[in-house]
Amino acid sequence: MLLDHIHQPEDLKHLTTEQLEQLAAEIREFLVEKLSVTGGHLAPNLGVVELTIALHYLFDSPDDKFIFDVGHQSYVHKILTGRKDRFDTLRMYKGLCGFVKRSESEHDVWEAGHSSTSLSAAMGMAVARDLKKASNRVVAVIGDGALTGGMALEALNHIGHEKRNLMVILNDNEMSIAPNVGALHNYLGRIRSDRHYVKAKEEVEYLLKKIPAIGGTLAKTAEKLKDSFKYLVVPGVWFEELGFTYLGPVDGHNLPLLLETLKQADKVIGPVLVHVITLKGKGYSPAEADSQNWHGASPYKIESGKMIKAVGPPMYTEVFGNTLIELARQDERVVAITPAMPSGSGLIKFASIFPERMFDVGIAEQHAATFSAGLASEGLKPVFAVYSTFLQRAYDQVVHDICRANLNVAFAIDRAGFVGPDGETHQGIYDIAYLRSIPNLTLMMPKDENELRHMMKTAVDYNDGPIAVRYPRISGLGVSMDEPLKSIPIGTWEVLRPGEDAAILAVGPMIPVALEAAELMAKEGVGVRVVNARFIKPMDEAMLLQLAKEDLPMITLEEGAQMGGFGSGVMEFYSSQNLHGMRVKIIGVPDYFVEHGSVAEQRQEVGFTSERLVAELQALVPRKRQRA
Numbered sequence: 001m002l003l004d005h006i007h008q009p010e011d012l013k014h015l016t017t018e019q020l021e022q023l024a025a026e027i028r029e030f031l032v033e034k035l036s037v038t039g040g041h042l043a044p045n046l047g048v049v050e051l052t053i054a055l056h057y058l059f060d061s062p063d064d065k066f067i068f069d070v071g072h073q074s075y076v077h078k079i080l081t082g083r084k085d086r087f088d089t090l091r092m093y094k095g096l097c098g099f100v101k102r103s104e105s106e107h108d109v110w111e112a113g114h115s116s117t118s119l120s121a122a123m124g125m126a127v128a129r130d131l132k133k134a135s136n137r138v139v140a141v142i143g144d145g146a147l148t149g150g151m152a153l154e155a156l157n158h159i160g161h162e163k164r165n166l167m168v169i170l171n172d173n174e175m176s177i178a179p180n181v182g183a184l185h186n187y188l189g190r191i192r193s194d195r196h197y198v199k200a201k202e203e204v205e206y207l208l209k210k211i212p213a214i215g216g217t218l219a220k221t222a223e224k225l226k227d228s229f230k231y232l233v234v235p236g237v238w239f240e241e242l243g244f245t246y247l248g249p250v251d252g253h254n255l256p257l258l259l260e261t262l263k264q265a266d267k268v269i270g271p272v273l274v275h276v277i278t279l280k281g282k283g284y285s286p287a288e289a290d291s292q293n294w295h296g297a298s299p300y301k302i303e304s305g306k307m308i309k310a311v312g313p314p315m316y317t318e319v320f321g322n323t324l325i326e327l328a329r330q331d332e333r334v335v336a337i338t339p340a341m342p343s344g345s346g347l348i349k350f351a352s353i354f355p356e357r358m359f360d361v362g363i364a365e366q367h368a369a370t371f372s373a374g375l376a377s378e379g380l381k382p383v384f385a386v387y388s389t390f391l392q393r394a395y396d397q398v399v400h401d402i403c404r405a406n407l408n409v410a411f412a413i414d415r416a417g418f419v420g421p422d423g424e425t426h427q428g429i430y431d432i433a434y435l436r437s438i439p440n441l442t443l444m445m446p447k448d449e450n451e452l453r454h455m456m457k458t459a460v461d462y463n464d465g466p467i468a469v470r471y472p473r474i475s476g477l478g479v480s481m482d483e484p485l486k487s488i489p490i491g492t493w494e495v496l497r498p499g500e501d502a503a504i505l506a507v508g509p510m511i512p513v514a515l516e517a518a519e520l521m522a523k524e525g526v527g528v529r530v531v532n533a534r535f536i537k538p539m540d541e542a543m544l545l546q547l548a549k550e551d552l553p554m555i556t557l558e559e560g561a562q563m564g565g566f567g568s569g570v571m572e573f574y575s576s577q578n579l580h581g582m583r584v585k586i587i588g589v590p591d592y593f594v595e596h597g598s599v600a601e602q603r604q605e606v607g608f609t610s611e612r613l614v615a616e617l618q619a620l621v622p623r624k625r626q627r628a
């Protein structure tokens with residue numbers, strides 16, 4: 001196998017084109033086989049095998065900087081840069097990261113996970129190169145989905161203006177996670193489909209070259225003629241008008257053509273955009289047929305293409321999607337907005353039932369937020385479905401357009417808390433801290449999937465401003481769903497277990513571990529009250545005052561950043577009441593980035609365990625209260 005002899009990009013340089021094509025086939029086989037066990041972003045990586053081989057064959061990483069947008073399609077890059085032997089640990093605890101990772105290799109020059117950052121980073125590296133009088137290449141690989149991200153367009157604007165040497169490779173597979181959307185996508189579609197563009201362009205350019213060099217007005221007319229023809233035939237004229245040289249579209253699986261085009265691109269002075277057409281999932285028929293489902297694959301059976309899914313209670317996401325349909329049936333104000341995550345957010349069924357009330361705006365969280373504000377300003381009830389981590393992209397819009405204006409936007413914040421294999425770039429652990437300080441916003445988290453349903457009803461019924469419900473990327477507890485849906489009084493907590501010696505104020509999925517700790521403490525004769533602190537804002541101030549009255553020591557427990565989180569809110573409240581003697585132990589995610597692994601391993605790592613809680617309670621509860 002050629003692949004056995006590839007340990008670094010240098011090992012590619014002597015191969016023939018036929019050998020490179022053989023290598024591509026071997027890498028595809030490797031990916032399908034390895035990811036059948038580990039899971040991962042199979043379809044995106046199958047689509048960039050030839051492209052990644054071509055880059056490492058022609059150019060010289062790490063001197064030449066390769067920047068992968070999102071970074072989920074960097075497995076081939078990792079294989080070619082000495083990490084193929086680590087793929088059995090892909091996305092596992094302390095194993096190979098599923099995204100580009102600087103600590104893994106000198107070839108990983110730019111980390112991501114969130115989309116649309118590659119062009120800005122590339123521009124930074126290009127300017128740095130020029131200021132250092134260096135001559136390395138800077139090559140960004142960005143997908144058609146990521147190109148819909150606002151940051152990418154901001155960067156195109158800057159790159160085209162400065163006209164520095166920089167190569168942008170647009171990996172166009174017509175897919176985001178779902179089929180890509182938007183006017184830019186439609187434009188790319190016209191280029192992809194009108195093959196005659198390329199032929200006509202060559203003929204026109206040949207013809208124009210034939211016109212003898214002439215002076216005077218005729219020359220100006222000829223130039224104008226050439227420009228107007230350009231609009232007719234140059235496929236990438238939009239990019240050309242932004243200051244790029246556009247090359248393509250080129251078949252991203254035709255290695256000889258790809259090599260030829262990249263060599264041509266390498267000679268261009270100034271920014272060049274190479275439009276590469278690929279097939280997401282190329283080479284594995286189940287992934288080719290359904291690249292949305294195979295974008296992020298669970299472990300699977302290779303032969304049957306059947307993914308191995310955990311059986312058990314429904315995911316919170318599924319309960320959200322089903323409940324939103326129920327609410328939308330009762331209330332025609334309800335509309336759903338997703339920034340390119342219809343499937344991950346559980347909205348596929350909703351979209352099929354209410355196509356006119358479902359909006360996939362592309363990878364555009366900022367736009368999604370203010371679009372929701374616009375909808376709410378006209379009396380609709382927009383439900384903005386967004387992952388906690390991706391909502392970070394729209395922080396200003398949440399403050400400036402939604403909360404300040406006190407508009408009735410409902411946020412359905414999925415993937416709140418640890419997310420597992422996607423790791424540090426995707427952990428949903430900052431939203432409590434970054435949302436609770438914004439005036440007018442109500443923030444809640446259910447103890448189980450049944451309470452999620454009632455919280456969604458609460459959010460839709462609530463007409464006093466923005467309201468957010470956050471829920472985790474895990475299955476529910478398997479509780480029964482009670483009917484009918486009813487609103488929960490805002491700002492009310494719930495005592496789940498009585499106790500006279502201490503209290504744990506737990507948020508969402510932290511409740512089971514709090515109940516476990518209380519059970520263990522009961523064996524020591526210590527009564528620990530467990531409270532479902534389901535409203536992070538506003539808090540249940542009556543209950544907080546009652547706890548103070550009883551002088552109960554307490555733990556606050558949240559799967560969110562400890563700094564500025566729910567526990568901080570409790571301390572702030574007691575401070576505001578001048579209750580300075582309260583003994584409060586805040587337990588949340590410590591101040592560092594928690595890397596990939598399973599949710600259970602991540603929780604274990606930061607001490608979200610009943611054993612840890614018991615130790616903290618023993619330190620908190622004075623001896624006299626600990627009955628013999």
Ligand SMILES: Cc1ncc(C[n+]2csc(CCOP(=O)(O)OP(=O)(O)O)c2C)c(N)n1
Nearest residue numbers: 044113114115143144145146175176177340
């Ligand atoms: C800011 C942000 N929003 C959403 C996502 C989720 N996401 C990851 S990959 C992806 C689709 C990317 O499409 P494209 O850039 O075309 O790459 P492809 O997977 O098609 O190769 C999305 C929406 C993200 N990573 N970052």
Ligand SMILES: CC(=O)[C@@H](O)[C@H](O)COP(=O)(O)O
Nearest residue numbers: 070072113296344415422473
């Ligand atoms: C790379 C990326 O951002 C998405 O593919 C993300 O990994 C999806 O996350 P879920 O698997 O939680 O839907």
Ligand SMILES: [Mg+2]
Nearest residue numbers: 143144145175
């Ligand atoms: Mg794509």
